[in-house]
Amino acid sequence: ASLDLSLNLSTVLILVMIGAAAGTLSGFIGVGGGVIIVPALIYFFGRSQVAAQGTALLLMLPPIGALAVVNYWKAGVADFRRAGVMAVAFVLWAGWEASSPFNCRRRRLNWASGFSCYMSPFA
Numbered sequence: 001a002s003l004d005l006s007l008n009l010s011t012v013l014i015l016v017m018i019g020a021a022a023g024t025l026s027g028f029i030g031v032g033g034g035v036i037i038v039p040a041l042i043y044f045f046g047r048s049q050v051a052a053q054g055t056a057l058l059l060m061l062p063p064i065g066a067l068a069v070v071n072y073w074k075a076g077v078a079d080f081r082r083a084g085v086m087a088v089a090f091v092l093w094a095g096w097e098a099s100s101p102f103n104c105r106r107r108r109l110n111w112a113s114g115f116s117c118y119m120s121p122f123a
Contacts (some may be wrong), residue, residue: 007081014044015082019059019089024097026090037086053076058083086104 007015022036037059041052054072058080072078 007085011045012081012085015085016089018044018085020093022086023093023095026076028097041082045082048077050075051079051091052111054078055086059087077081084095 018037018040021040025031026034032057033118034053038052040050041047041055042049047055050072054069054077057069057072058078063087069078
């Protein structure tokens, strides 16, 4: 499986937005990789499910560990460049958003958690 490794400005901006959205949800309610990143890579970049999962795992490599991504890397479907761009945005927004559950109205947090649970089967 060959990957398009080109990164133009619009690609980088989309990757930053995906990473930021995943980081926001991760910091706020503890989800992100499977709910945001995998579907976004499929929708915006036409990645296969397996390639999107491999790239999402690669972006989560530092906090989770290298073992889960090894098989995707061996198969050539983990996109290091896209994962790197999203990882920077993910870390920045997750760190910023991690304080949100403590500083927002309970109704907002309940809505966000409920929406995440509702959307999970579609990911």
